[in-house]
Amino acid sequence: MSDVYAVSAAPHIKQRISVSSVMWQVVLALTPALLAGIFFFGIQSLLLTLYAVVAAVCTEAIIQMLRKVPVTISDGSAVVTGMLIAFNINSASPWWLPVVGAVFAIAIGKQIFGGLGFNIFNPALLGRAFMVASWPTLMTAGWTATKPLSKIFESSINGLNVQLANMPEVITSATPLGVVKALRDTTQVSRDMAETVLNNLSSTDTIQNLFWGNVGGVIGEVSAAALLIGATYLACKHIIEWRIPISYIGTVFVLTYIFGGINGLFSASILLPFFHIFAGGLILGAFFMATDMVTSPVTKKGRIIFGIGCGILTVVIRLVGGYPEGVSYSILLMNIAVPLIDKYSLPRIFGEVKK
Amino acid sequence: MGLKTFPGGIHPHDSKHFSKNKVIEEMPLPGKVIIPLSQHIGAPAKPVVKIGDEVLAGQMIAEAGGFVSIPMHASISGKVTRIGKFSHPTGTMSEAIEITGDGQDKWIKLADETNYMDLSAEELKSRIAAAGICGMGGAGFPTHVKLSPPADKPIDTIILNGVECEPYLTADYRIMLEQAEDIIAGLKILMKVVNAKKGIVGIEENKPDAIKHFKKLFKNEPNLKVVGCKLKYPQGAEKQLIFAATNRAVPNKGGLPMAVGVVVQNVGTAIAVYEAVRYKKPLVERVITVSGKIIKNPKNIKARVGTLYADLVEFCGGTTEEIGKVISGGPMMGFAIPTLETPMTKGSSGLVLFNKKEAHKDEEHTCLRCARCVDICPMNLVPSLIANNVRYEDFEMAEKYGVLDCIKCGSCSYVCPSHIKLIQWIDIGKLKISEKRAKK
Numbered sequence: 001m002s003d004v005y006a007v008s009a010a011p012h013i014k015q016r017i018s019v020s021s022v023m024w025q026v027v028l029a030l031t032p033a034l035l036a037g038i039f040f041f042g043i044q045s046l047l048l049t050l051y052a053v054v055a056a057v058c059t060e061a062i063i064q065m066l067r068k069v070p071v072t073i074s075d076g077s078a079v080v081t082g083m084l085i086a087f088n089i090n091s092a093s094p095w096w097l098p099v100v101g102a103v104f105a106i107a108i109g110k111q112i113f114g115g116l117g118f119n120i121f122n123p124a125l126l127g128r129a130f131m132v133a134s135w136p137t138l139m140t141a142g143w144t145a146t147k148p149l150s151k152i153f154e155s156s157i158n159g160l161n162v163q164l165a166n167m168p169e170v171i172t173s174a175t176p177l178g179v180v181k182a183l184r185d186t187t188q189v190s191r192d193m194a195e196t197v198l199n200n201l202s203s204t205d206t207i208q209n210l211f212w213g214n215v216g217g218v219i220g221e222v223s224a225a226a227l228l229i230g231a232t233y234l235a236c237k238h239i240i241e242w243r244i245p246i247s248y249i250g251t252v253f254v255l256t257y258i259f260g261g262i263n264g265l266f267s268a269s270i271l272l273p274f275f276h277i278f279a280g281g282l283i284l285g286a287f288f289m290a291t292d293m294v295t296s297p298v299t300k301k302g303r304i305i306f307g308i309g310c311g312i313l314t315v316v317i318r319l320v321g322g323y324p325e326g327v328s329y330s331i332l333l334m335n336i337a338v339p340l341i342d343k344y345s346l347p348r349i350f351g352e353v354k355k
Numbered sequence: 356m357g358l359k360t361f362p363g364g365i366h367p368h369d370s371k372h373f374s375k376n377k378v379i380e381e382m383p384l385p386g387k388v389i390i391p392l393s394q395h396i397g398a399p400a401k402p403v404v405k406i407g408d409e410v411l412a413g414q415m416i417a418e419a420g421g422f423v424s425i426p427m428h429a430s431i432s433g434k435v436t437r438i439g440k441f442s443h444p445t446g447t448m449s450e451a452i453e454i455t456g457d458g459q460d461k462w463i464k465l466a467d468e469t470n471y472m473d474l475s476a477e478e479l480k481s482r483i484a485a486a487g488i489c490g491m492g493g494a495g496f497p498t499h500v501k502l503s504p505p506a507d508k509p510i511d512t513i514i515l516n517g518v519e520c521e522p523y524l525t526a527d528y529r530i531m532l533e534q535a536e537d538i539i540a541g542l543k544i545l546m547k548v549v550n551a552k553k554g555i556v557g558i559e560e561n562k563p564d565a566i567k568h569f570k571k572l573f574k575n576e577p578n579l580k581v582v583g584c585k586l587k588y589p590q591g592a593e594k595q596l597i598f599a600a601t602n603r604a605v606p607n608k609g610g611l612p613m614a615v616g617v618v619v620q621n622v623g624t625a626i627a628v629y630e631a632v633r634y635k636k637p638l639v640e641r642v643i644t645v646s647g648k649i650i651k652n653p654k655n656i657k658a659r660v661g662t663l664y665a666d667l668v669e670f671c672g673g674t675t676e677e678i679g680k681v682i683s684g685g686p687m688m689g690f691a692i693p694t695l696e697t698p699m700t701k702g703s704s705g706l707v708l709f710n711k712k713e714a715h716k717d718e719e720h721t722c723l724r725c726a727r728c729v730d731i732c733p734m735n736l737v738p739s740l741i742a743n744n745v746r747y748e749d750f751e752m753a754e755k756y757g758v759l760d761c762i763k764c765g766s767c768s769y770v771c772p773s774h775i776k777l778i779q780w781i782d783i784g785k786l787k788i789s790e791k792r793a794k795k
Binding site for chain 1: 361362363365367368446522594598604605606607610678679680681682686687688689690691692693694695707709713714716717720721722723724725726727729730733734735736737739740756757760763765768769770772773774776778779782
């Protein structure tokens with residue numbers, strides 16, 4: 001008489017969350033930054049993003065079919081990778097650049113390791129590194145400036161028209177971090193002069209423009225404000241957690257304040273750290289790439305170590321390395337260290353007696 | 356009022372609205388009861404009756420199988436009709452005694468000693484042991500064993516657990532509102548047995564009227580207090596409640612509450628203790644919540660131990676939809692069982708029925724390393740790592756990562772976006788490790 005019912009292990013209720021809901025929420029959180037990219041650089045930004053997304057999704061589907069595993073393109077993870085690839089190029093790039101980058105990111109960055117959850121490196125960052133290594137000029141030079149940009153730089157450097165002609169490599173840099181790099185490296189002007197230009201560059205005006213997005217750069221990094229809207233959403237939904245971004249950005253802040261000046265320790269203005277935070281890819285990297293769950297530590301302590309490590313590497317690359325920007329390389333380098341960090345940062349079990 | 360809590364934890368919907376305003380109803384005598392010999396942690400009880408014997412309600416039908424064990428008593432009067440394997444609320448088959456009722460409800464002779472507080476601690480404890488009392492919150496640890504700490508572990512505090520953090524369950528809530536005086540009497544007995552100076556009742560903030568009620572009753576009791584706890588699962592887990600109430604952390608690696616001078620008992624257990632001491636009444640009935648969206652009239656029912664779940668469901672008017680899952684206990688830690696022809700035991704705090712949709716199981720995905728499980732683990736473990744080690748049969752590493760410290764609250768499985776059955780893997784790990792130890 002009695003029916004037999006299905007059994008399963010506890011718990012029998014489940015939070016309404018899934019891999020695809022997590023990934024699509026990341027897509028949603030990246031949308032404000034994409035809109036900002038379209039606003040500042042034109043419809044070309046949207047097209048490039050679409051190329052990257054389509055390439056990423058197709059690559060994932062084809063490889064999964066070849067591997068004879070379930071095709072999981074609907075989970076949104078390839079869409080996230082595609083968007084991040086496009087966010088790392090400038091809006092004047094040729095159509096094939098994001099396509100090649102996305103194919104590489106999915107094929108070599110993700111599927112070769114076994115797909116989502118098994119990859120060691122953030123796929124999008126690996127794709128970016130590949131593009132930078134293969135087409136360095138396309139990736140770093142000739143970046144499109146937003147229209148008001150030239151004016152900002154003019155006003156920043158205004159009053160110092162002395163010897164400007166002697167610093168062609170400074171004024172031809174299209175991005176703020178490029179300017180900083182050129183200033184640090186220049187031998188054509190005195191260090192004092194460079195310092196003055198640097199301080200003028202990191203004015204509240206510039207920082208405001210960096211924050212809202214009025215500077216040259218790649219599609220997705222242009223507006224810190226738009227990125228922060230998305231990041232806040234993800235933090236509220238507990239999809240990203242504060243430890244990595246805060247320790248990362250905090251480290252960059254402290255280190256650039258101490259070492260950022262050209263004339264020795266603490267020689268920079270207090271505004272320079274803010275400049276370093278809002279210029280370049282730090283906001284995008286700290287909130288959307290370093291926090292990539294697959295490639296960051298699982299332990300709480302480990303996440304702070306990871307963030308600090310990323311911060312140190314970023315500042316080292318920006319201030320003394322060969323590139324103006326170091327966010328993506330520092331995250332990739334720290335990705336390698338994740339298993340080690342996890343191993344040595346296991347939490348103390350509740351009630352564990354101190355030895 | 357400063358609410359107390361513990362680190363970690365989750366916020367599932369408490370689903371208590373189905374039954375929380377339902378006054379406890381007494382269930383009519385069932386036609387038969389099935390009394391499992393193992394309703395507790397420890398050795399099973401040994402039958403002292405045989406088929407055909409006539410028994411009275413309250414009569415001992417199985418004696419304790421050792422010190423860490425409890426006796427079982429007939430919960431109705433009638434005839435022993437079967438002794439054998441029956442479905443058990445933990446989802447297994449286990450040895451039990453079936454009694455077919457005579458409908459008379461004839462009881463053994465009970466006492467009524469109003470001066471019971473004059474009894475010695477030893478006498479109080481032996482009455483508790485004789486009544487067959489075990490923890491009524493779920494785990495079912497024999498109460499007299501908990502009350503027998505070694506001499507070098509003095510107990511200063513008794514905590515009564517009225518947190519009831521499992522969704523759906525409201526049995527403890529109802530007894531706190533309806534039988535608070537009995538609970539307090541039980542608390543005082545427990546305090547006397549172990550010579551504890553302080554008594555605490557821990558209640559979660561979603562039961563403000565229960566908190567208020569106890570506060571009022573404790574007005575002139577300087578040694579007793581209510582601790583309001585934050586609404587967070589698993590606030591009612593023993594170690595988490597102790598931390599919230601006393602700020603003491605029970606040592607890991609098998610440490611017991613007595614190591615920090617505390618004994619925790621469920622509020623229902625306190626009533627059983629009171630009745631055992633004053634009336635010499637064995638534990639043969641308890642309050643159980645029968646709830647779920649598909650239960651016609653969800654209820655809090657006072658029913659005899661051994662009553663079949665099928666009878667309880669019928670008493671609630673049956674179901675409105677096809678049953679998808681039968682959960683013995685709450686939905687976080689309870690057991691899904693294959694049949695309603697299963698008896699309730701001394702530890703049965705709830706019976707929750709799900710429809711087909713609620714019983715839906717999601718497919719498992721590979722771990723994203725999102726660390727949501729790490730962030731909420733109330734024991735501060737890394738569940739994903741432990742589960743992985745068990746999956747690849749590296750039990751040594753699983754043990755090193757603290758698999759044995761897991762309290763199996765299920766929070767990690769609850770939050771996992773990959774729908775990984777973390778608790779199932781952890782359970783397998785615990786089992787394998789204890790098997791290995793047994794071999795040695």
